[in-house]
Amino acid sequence: MDFELTEEQKAIKQAVREFAESEVRPHVSEWDETQHFPREILGGLARLGLMGVVFPPEYGGAGLGYSEYVTVIEELARVDGSVAIILAAHTSLCAGHIFTAGTEEQKRKYLGPLARGEKLGCWSLTEPQAGSDAGGTRTTARLDGDAWVLNGAKTFTSNGTYADICVAMAVTDKTAHKHGISAFIIEKGTPGYRPGKKENKLGLRASDTTEVIFENCRVPRENCLGKPGAGFVDSLKVLDKGRISIAALAVGMAQGAYEASVGYARQRRQFGRSIADFQAIQFKLADMATEIGAARLLTLRAATLADCGQRVTLESAMAKLFAGEVAVRVANEAVQIHGGYGFIKDYPVEKYYRDVKLCTIGEGTSEIQRMVIARELLRK
DSSP states (O other): OOOOOHHHHHHHHHHHHHHHIIGGGGGGGHHHHHTTOOOGHHHHHTTTGGGGSOGGGGGGGGGOOOHHHHHHHHHHHHHOOOHHHHHIIIIHHHHHHHHOOOOOOHHIIIIHHHTTTOOOOOOOOBBBTTTSOOOOOOOOEEEETTOOOOOOOOEEEETTTTOOOOEEESOOOOOGGGGGEEEEETTTTTTTTEEEEEESSSSSSOEEEEEEEEEEEEGGGGGSSSSSSHHHHHHHHHHHHHHHHHHHHHHHHHHHOOOOOOOHHHHHHEEEEEGGGGGHHHHHHHHHHHHHHHHHHHHHHHHHHHHTTOHHOOOOOOHHHHHHHHHHHHHHHHHHHHGGGGEEEEHHHHHHHHHHGGGTTTTHHHHHHHHHHHHHHHOO
């Protein structure tokens, strides 16, 4: 087993790091404070080929794998988790669902512009009464001639306000329960489709999280994504890879908080010497670095198995669970190392502390991950 990045992967890592440092870092605090959605950098991400990393060139993608993709997400999240999650929701959820379940015509029409970065995507599964129990979807879609008519509301949709293409789940057969949920592709500007309330969040404030509302929204019959009734099952497949994204997001933010802590410990002096000389601080840093390394390896394992075409339900849940909880612990210790300065916005660890909590909630809470892991273990 080779733990070294290939030369191509190292080049990708360096290119993304340089982009994040030059184009993102100078604006992180401002974007967070004003909840500014940084649409102006999406063109730069597209020029680097990052909007379609995992998709084949024939669909406008870079033709790389999840092993490269997690490096991209980690490097962006190391500087700003908001930018990383914008890309993750676009790629692994919206575009990923179209790639997983779409017809050839749907891939050509919708995946291509998404992968090239010409359009931005969002993915709507969660509802006010259907969070962890996504099978409790209440949004409906009924066939009326040559169109599906959607009615209902989604919540917690990343990129919802700005997305050009939305993939949303709706009930097409109430009697079939989870097997009566279908997926649909909806284009921005479709009558009856609109974003609703934008959430005022604790962290990741530069990413857009909003309601998505359907009011007699007519969607062409051919925009049903996958087989009617297969939307929920396909969503679980999408979430398997989406959880790899969140694991990478967690690793990146934890790495950023750790690096900030090392820098601060070296320059902060108390009792006549650098606090990095004190064993209490050294032990904190040692634990942080060790846990980040373990989380990164779990994430890379899941990504590598996904690239091999294997089912990664267990591995992605393990990576997401562990990495998310590691990120919370690391950010907590980062604030502690900074002391009073960790509690003010002049230092970056305050933002990491707020941002990382999403990683134990989004795309399945830690509790849901433990249920998934246990189910997979006991199935064997």
